[in-house]
Amino acid sequence: MSITTAVSAAVQAALLLYDAHTRYFHNVLDGISDADAQKRMDTPANHMAWLAGSLVQERFFLARLIGNSELVQTSDALFRDHQGIKDGAAYPSLDELRKDWKIISPVLRDILAGLSEEQLNGPDPFEMPGGPYTLRDTMLFCTDRESYCIGQLGLWRRLLHYPPMKYD
Secondary structure: OOOHHHHHHHHHHHHHHHHHHHHHHHHHOOOOOOOHHHOOEEEOOOOOHHHHHHHHHHHHHHHHHHHHHHHOOOOHHHHHHHOOOOOOOOOHHHHHHHHHHHHHHHHHHHHHOOOOOOHHEEEEOOOOOOOOOOHHHHHHHHHHHHHHHHHHHHHHHOOOOOOOOOOO
């Protein structure tokens, strides 16, 4: 198998996960009230509204960074520059976050699917510490982070006494 074929297979696998995450985002938030989405249950943990907003922000950020998109999340000011959760801040409704997710997800998917090998082997646009990394590395890191955040949202579902997320 050539390196090019292996690389293409890796990107295709990342896009399969991307598509699954696009569905899971809606599934993991299904039925959650906006009041529950803001609960931290006397912990320093990020609540569901922050986790969901952070996922939305990351997709908008990537689209701007690697695809020259002009799109911005409705709640950009709360999440810009990878800001952490703010005590007392009014986070957006889950409906607002779902709406933004539906806007950015197909846009970013098209950008990712259209990346050339040269671009994928190019520099990491985030300039993450511990590099050097490539854009491919960054794309895979962001896919992994989405898995992590969706898992946290799934745990919050159970902690707040909601049924488990459905995968259909």
